[in-house]
């Protein structure tokens with residue numbers, strides 16, 4: 001098994017189980033998880049959900065065959081009303097959440113996914129950019145969590161048998177005093193034999209292979225996905241060495257936000273003059289903070305052309 005090991009701390013890695021039409025991906029987020037969550041100061045239970053959403057966005061987005069964007073977005077009735085995570089190829093991520101802080105804190109640190117989100121939906125949007133059409137699939141949120149909801153998306157929208165596990169945790173760095181940092185990780189496998197295609201594996205053999213891969217996959221422990229001592233290659237070897245597993249190169253991930261003063265102005269330009277005047281603060285400027293990266297923009301309302309735009 002020729003693995004290419006690099007020292008990237010944040011990456012997604014594709015793999016293929018030899019002799020099966022089963023492919024998958026592993027994601028590790030360390031610096032990126034810390035950067036995304038550090039910008040927000042959310043309660044830990046919310047940070048955990050955002051980290052999971054981010055991991056799933058990478059697992060799904062890394063399959064894009066073009067330079068596009070994949071967005072994962074929940075909407076729900078509980079105290080966590082919305083979680084958004086997006087992946088822009090090749091490997092730029094960001095995420096945020098909208099929630100009622102008091103309600104979340106009253107649920108305590110061991111609140112379940114169902115306690116936090118209630119009921120709602122998960123939308124996966126793929127935007128290929130340029131003039132190409134966007135694709136969106138929406139499924140109900142599964143009470144068992146975001147990974148289970150994403151599995152539901154593959155079952156309903158794409159009809160590809162899929163298994164996903166994600167994990168997020170605050171871990172203390174060895175030998176680095178009392179500080180602890182966020183880490184997140186995930187793994188996914190898909191039964192591509194279900195797609196038909198050019199492979200001519202008889203369906204009963206493909207079915208047996210998938211059952212075997214799923215059974216091995218089910219042994220993945222949450223800690224294995226976030227523990228820095230467990231390299232992705234080691235995890236893949238533990239799971240699938242009997243069948244043989246080919247792991248591809250690490251694809252690096254980084255935090256990035258697309259916000260800019262121009263984008264904020266473009267959003268504000270859709271407001272009426274009256275709505276704008278309500279937003280003006282004591283210094284005569286309009287303040288707007290990006291929910292993804294917490295950058296604050298100060299916009300001079302005189303620079304906006306609301307109500308003055310010529311009709312086309």
Ligand SMILES: [Zn+2]
Nearest residue numbers: 257259290293
């Ligand atoms: Zn931003």
